[in-house]
Amino acid sequence: MSKALGVYVHWPYCARICPYCDFNVYKNRAIDAAAWKKALTKDLSHWARRTGQGKLTSLYFGGGTPSRAPVEIIGHVIETCEFLWGFEQGAEITLEANPTDTEQLHFKEIANAGVNRLSLGVQSLRDEALAFLGRDHDADAARRAIECAQETFARMTFDLIYARPRQTIEDWRAELTEALAFGAGHLSLYQLMIEPATAFARAVDKGRWAPLDDDRSADLFDATQELTAQAGLPAYEISNHARPGDQSRHNLVYWTYGDYVGVGPGAHGRLSANGARIATETLARPEDYLTAAAANAPMHVEAPLSATEANIERFSMGLRLIDGMALQPDDCFFEQGGAREKLRRLVEDGFLIWNGELLKASGNGRRLLNRVLYELLG
Numbered sequence: 001m002s003k004a005l006g007v008y009v010h011w012p013y014c015a016r017i018c019p020y021c022d023f024n025v026y027k028n029r030a031i032d033a034a035a036w037k038k039a040l041t042k043d044l045s046h047w048a049r050r051t052g053q054g055k056l057t058s059l060y061f062g063g064g065t066p067s068r069a070p071v072e073i074i075g076h077v078i079e080t081c082e083f084l085w086g087f088e089q090g091a092e093i094t095l096e097a098n099p100t101d102t103e104q105l106h107f108k109e110i111a112n113a114g115v116n117r118l119s120l121g122v123q124s125l126r127d128e129a130l131a132f133l134g135r136d137h138d139a140d141a142a143r144r145a146i147e148c149a150q151e152t153f154a155r156m157t158f159d160l161i162y163a164r165p166r167q168t169i170e171d172w173r174a175e176l177t178e179a180l181a182f183g184a185g186h187l188s189l190y191q192l193m194i195e196p197a198t199a200f201a202r203a204v205d206k207g208r209w210a211p212l213d214d215d216r217s218a219d220l221f222d223a224t225q226e227l228t229a230q231a232g233l234p235a236y237e238i239s240n241h242a243r244p245g246d247q248s249r250h251n252l253v254y255w256t257y258g259d260y261v262g263v264g265p266g267a268h269g270r271l272s273a274n275g276a277r278i279a280t281e282t283l284a285r286p287e288d289y290l291t292a293a294a295a296n297a298p299m300h301v302e303a304p305l306s307a308t309e310a311n312i313e314r315f316s317m318g319l320r321l322i323d324g325m326a327l328q329p330d331d332c333f334f335e336q337g338g339a340r341e342k343l344r345r346l347v348e349d350g351f352l353i354w355n356g357e358l359l360k361a362s363g364n365g366r367r368l369l370n371r372v373l374y375e376l377l378g
């Protein structure tokens with residue numbers, strides 16, 4: 001079987017910027033579709049020359065709000081990928097959408113352009129929580145969008161953010177039960193993170209509200225594992241749950257530390273070349289990205305990762321998966337000073353499980369994953 005290869009396309013615009021979000025996002029602008037198509041074609045062609053001929057396992061339009069991009073741009077990217085690499089049989093083509101009524105009007109066109117999986121940023125099924133999260137839709141619009149996506153796309157998933165301030169376990173159990181009743185094959189359930197330099201970080205700094213405490217967050221996390229497993233969507237990654245066979249193939253490329261190309265403003269990629277790992281990044285500001293493309297100037301920076309950097313990334317990704325990651329006794333990880341001893345201690349303390357081929361985090365290890373990674377790789 002050929003090695004998995006994914007393409008990530010970043011669409012940087014949003015109708016408004018949510019107070020918790022630290023992605024590379026900008027308020028909507030007038031879009032010059034021809035300029036975008038030209039820039040993205042150039043970007044994709046550059047990487048196709050580097051990756052060679054293998055077909056794509058997955059294509060992912062993330063953002064930002066790619067459901068607001070002109071559909072001709074989405075269709076053009078899909079056709080260009082088909083021309084440059086081709087798609088494997090059953091390749092996954094996902095697009096992130098916001099659940100407003102305006103967006104739903106485009107679902108059919110987006111599916112006709114070739115997208116076969118929609119990822120909806122529902123965030124909550126409670127109006128009060130949506131207002132707190134600064135969203136421009138209410139819970140009913142989200143419910144309508146879920147149903148419309150289920151009718152329109154072969155596969156769909158939606159995101160919820162929990163562990164919100166003052167959220168009780170009863171509230172969350174009721175909300176998650178309602179979410180599971182839609183019968184989607186995949187759900188991403190994220191605990192609210194207070195990211196530096198966001199409006200939420202400023203509010204917390206000023207003492208306007210406090211994040212949920214760690215004990216309560218852990219209780220909500222445990223309830224999440226229990227309810228999703230009962231509904232037949234157990235976690236396959238810390239925040240991601242799927243029916244067997246409905247895991248996100250694109251995200252699995254990241255978590256198994258496979259190769260992926262990143263195009264569009266601020267997109268990251270990871271490629272393998274001669275046994276080394278190359279980190280790639282495109283210009284982050286949309287104007288710089290478009291200007292560079294128009295002027296035939298470089299649109300990317302890239303740098304090889306050291307063995308330590310690559311191992312930190314590989315373990316940080318792989319240990320998020322419930323099934324863990326491949327780790328043979330002759331892995332280059334063991335060349336790092338003290339690696340065997342650190343691993344032995346974490347296994348002995350019950351945070352990691354290793355059978356000489358696969359390494360995975362125990363339930364406790366996953367709950368304290370950052371600490372475990374620090375102990376193992378720090």
Ligand SMILES: C[S@@+](CC[C@H](N)C(=O)[O-])C[C@H]1O[C@@H](n2cnc3c(N)ncnc32)[C@H](O)[C@@H]1O
Binds near residue numbers: 096099191194
């Ligand atoms: C790149 S966002 C795009 C989704 C889409 N634009 C939307 O907002 O509906 C992907 C997902 O990351 C999650 N997310 C973003 N910031 C987060 C934060 N600070 N804490 C927890 N989840 C977050 C949200 O669930 C969001 O749907």
Ligand code: SF4
Binds near residue numbers: 064065
């Ligand atoms: S959460 Fe989604 S809509 Fe909100 S700013 Fe981030 S990318 Fe844009």
